[in-house]
Amino acid sequence: MGQVTFMEGGNKAESHYPESRVLIIMTGGTICMQPSTDGLIPMTGFLENAMAPRPSFNDYSTPTVKLQAYKNGTKVSLESLRTPPTAYSRHIRYGILEFQPLLDSSSISSMGWTEIALTIKENYHLFDGFVVLHGTDSLAYTASALSFMMSDLGKPVILTGSQASIFALQSDAVDNLLGSLIITGTFVIPEVCLFFHHTLFRGNRTTKVSASSFEAFASPNCDPLAKVTSLGVDVNWSLVRRPTRIAEFTVTKYLDTAHVACLRIFPGIKPEMVDSVLRVPNLRGLILETFGMGNAPGGVDGSLTKVIRDAVERGTVVVNVSQCTNGFVSPLYAPGTALGRAGVVFGHDLTTEAALTKLSYLLARPELDYQAVTAQMAHSLRGEMTEMTTPSFSHPAGSIDSAVARLTSAESAFTALGYAISKGDIRTVREILEGDEFNHQLLKKADYAGNTAVHLAAVGPEPEILVDLLTRGGSVHARNRANNTPLYLAEKMGNREGVRLLKEAGAHLWVAERNSGSLPASRSASRPASRSGLSSEVASVSGEKEEYEKENGNGEVKKDENGRSSA
Numbered sequence: 026m027g028q029v030t031f032m033e034g035g036n037k038a039e040s041h042y043p044e045s046r047v048l049i050i051m052t053g054g055t056i057c058m059q060p061s062t063d064g065l066i067p068m069t070g071f072l073e074n075a076m077a078p079r080p081s082f083n084d085y086s087t088p089t090v091k092l093q094a095y096k097n098g099t100k101v102s103l104e105s106l107r108t109p110p111t112a113y114s115r116h117i118r119y120g121i122l123e124f125q126p127l128l129d130s131s132s133i134s135s136m137g138w139t140e141i142a143l144t145i146k147e148n149y150h151l152f153d154g155f156v157v158l159h160g161t162d163s164l165a166y167t168a169s170a171l172s173f174m175m176s177d178l179g180k181p182v183i184l185t186g187s188q189a190s191i192f193a194l195q196s197d198a199v200d201n202l203l204g205s206l207i208i209t210g211t212f213v214i215p216e217v218c219l220f221f222h223h224t225l226f227r228g229n230r231t232t233k234v235s236a237s238s239f240e241a242f243a244s245p246n247c248d249p250l251a252k253v254t255s256l257g258v259d260v261n262w263s264l265v266r267r268p269t270r271i272a273e274f275t276v277t278k279y280l281d282t283a284h285v286a287c288l289r290i291f292p293g294i295k296p297e298m299v300d301s302v303l304r305v306p307n308l309r310g311l312i313l314e315t316f317g318m319g320n321a322p323g324g325v326d327g328s329l330t331k332v333i334r335d336a337v338e339r340g341t342v343v344v345n346v347s348q349c350t351n352g353f354v355s356p357l358y359a360p361g362t363a364l365g366r367a368g369v370v371f372g373h374d375l376t377t378e379a380a381l382t383k384l385s386y387l388l389a390r391p392e393l394d395y396q397a398v399t400a401q402m403a404h405s406l407r408g409e410m411t412e413m414t415t416p417s418f419s420h421p422a423g424s425i426d427s428a429v430a431r432l433t434s435a436e437s438a439f440t441a442l443g444y445a446i447s448k449g450d451i452r453t454v455r456e457i458l459e460g461d462e463f464n465h466q467l468l469k470k471a472d473y474a475g476n477t478a479v480h481l482a483a484v485g486p487e488p489e490i491l492v493d494l495l496t497r498g499g500s501v502h503a504r505n506r507a508n509n510t511p512l513y514l515a516e517k518m519g520n521r522e523g524v525r526l527l528k529e530a531g532a533h534l535w536v537a538e539r540n541s542g543s544l545p546a547s548r549s550a551s552r553p554a555s556r557s558g559l560s561s562e563v564a565s566v567s568g569e570k571e572e573y574e575k576e577n578g579n580g581e582v583k584k585d586e587n588g589r590s591s592a
């Protein structure tokens with residue numbers, strides 16, 4: 026592994042690096058636009074016209090590889106290309122599904138969001154992650170909407186677009202798209218994100234701040250999840266959300282944007298004007314953009330407060346968000362307190378985009394009554410608002426009396442963790458994993474063969490350890506250097522309980538892995554890794570060396586029908 030040959034002339038490349046597979050979903054936007062007599066309009070054929078001719082998106086490898094995908098329940102075969110090897114020793118192989126018609130994003134609606142979410146759902150098991158190409162005008166709304174529509178997401182979904190067309194001489198399109206592809210194909214960041222101008226944001230924290238600058242988006246109340254620098258991608262793992270329960274990925278199909286409204290308060294606004302908005306037939310929710318920390322004119326018991334109180338009594342959900350880009354609303358001043366007493370929900374540091382789409386999402390769920398909707402509006406569902414709790418961080422070395430837990434570096438703690446996992450020593454595993462920041466690092470860490478703690482637990486003797494790791498946010502989708510997931514290893518080991526748990530948490534095999542025929546019949550779940558002859562790489566943490574049997578016996582790279590390499 027690791028041999029790359031670039032042929033002279035740049036039109037052929039051979040590489041033994043593994044490939045990640047990413048599905049690009051093209052919805053439209055400036056990125057794919059070309060001039061017409063009616064102004065800029067989106068054009069089809071993005072893969073052939075915009076990506077194939079560019080060496081950063083195409084290593085000109087042969088033979089051509091088709092990727093299987095689904096669109097509206099129908100199987101489709103997609104042309105694919107792959108990037109040259111990235112700094113992370115991988116190729117990103119990708120295909121594109123183009124929506125019909127392609128949109129200027131100012132025309133996106135709940136229907137478009139549903140189409141994107143369902144496309145991701147039906148292709149979820151076929152790709153490592155998804156890049157959604159979209160216009161910038163409503164990108165922050167779409168990113169917010171998708172974050173609520175997708176529950177228990179285990180793979181990256183990165184939205185991007187550009188301020189100038191990819192066909193323009195000077196454009197941000199190549200950087201935005203390439204950065205999104207590489208991050209999606211390299212890191213298991215299980216969130217709906219927005220990537221723009223070298224920065225990865227949590228999607229539901231973003232807002233468009235410039236109509237023309239390449240630095241078009243900001244996330245004023247949440248630090249970026251990652252930054253691209255000349256040294257590579259710097260992921261802020263302590264911010265990345267992680268699963269806290271064992272559940273499969275699901276999608277909510279519909280958002281009720283038809284019965285919500287958004288109103289910006291201004292000095293001198295008439296209560297009658299607010300009242301007439303609140304009396305729009307069948308209106309169920311209003312996002313009120315107030316001054317500063319959540320204040321509106323009218324003071325205590327003013328008539329504006331009264332029309333709002335009346336609406337709340339009629340069952341309308343009124344949510345208070347700030348007009349300020351940065352900061353949060355709180356009932357600190359008398360006008361804010363009056364709104365609170367009138368039954369207004371304080372949206373803390375929600376952006377308007379997140380508040381509107383979150384309310385539309387909650388109102389579309391028939392099982393939620395008024396109380397449940399208002400209660401959920403005040404809490405974070407997908408990291409969209411800062412919870413008002415004081416984070417408690419304790420380093421394990423400070424609180425635990427065991428020798429292994431007194432290890433100070435993440436490196437040695439990971440080794441100790443791997444040892445405890447291979448021995449089935451759940452008590453030590455838990456001791457090592459106590460403490461917020463620290464356990465997060467450990468769950469993202471991998472040994473020299475790329476095995477994470479979840480890989481090790483998947484072939485370890487104690488299923489409870491796997492449960493523990495999964496509920497603390499370990500990913501079932503991480504791949505080791507041989508491109509294998511924990512489920513693949515568990516199947517190969519015949520670890521039935523591990524297979525069951527991983528599948529319950531949303532894990533799946535590629536078609537080629539299922540058909541490879543190399544998965545042996547199930548064996549006892551308690552059989553330790555080191556006895557299986559599975560891989561010295563898996564066994565290595567426990568310090569027991571075994572012969573490493575390559576999956577195909579001869580160590581050659583083989584390609585499945587989707588062109589995925591396996592070593």
Ligand SMILES: NC(=O)C[C@H](N)C(=O)O
Nearest residue numbers: 054055129130160161162
């Ligand atoms: N830069 C852009 O993509 C703007 C375009 N009007 C859109 O949102 O589709």
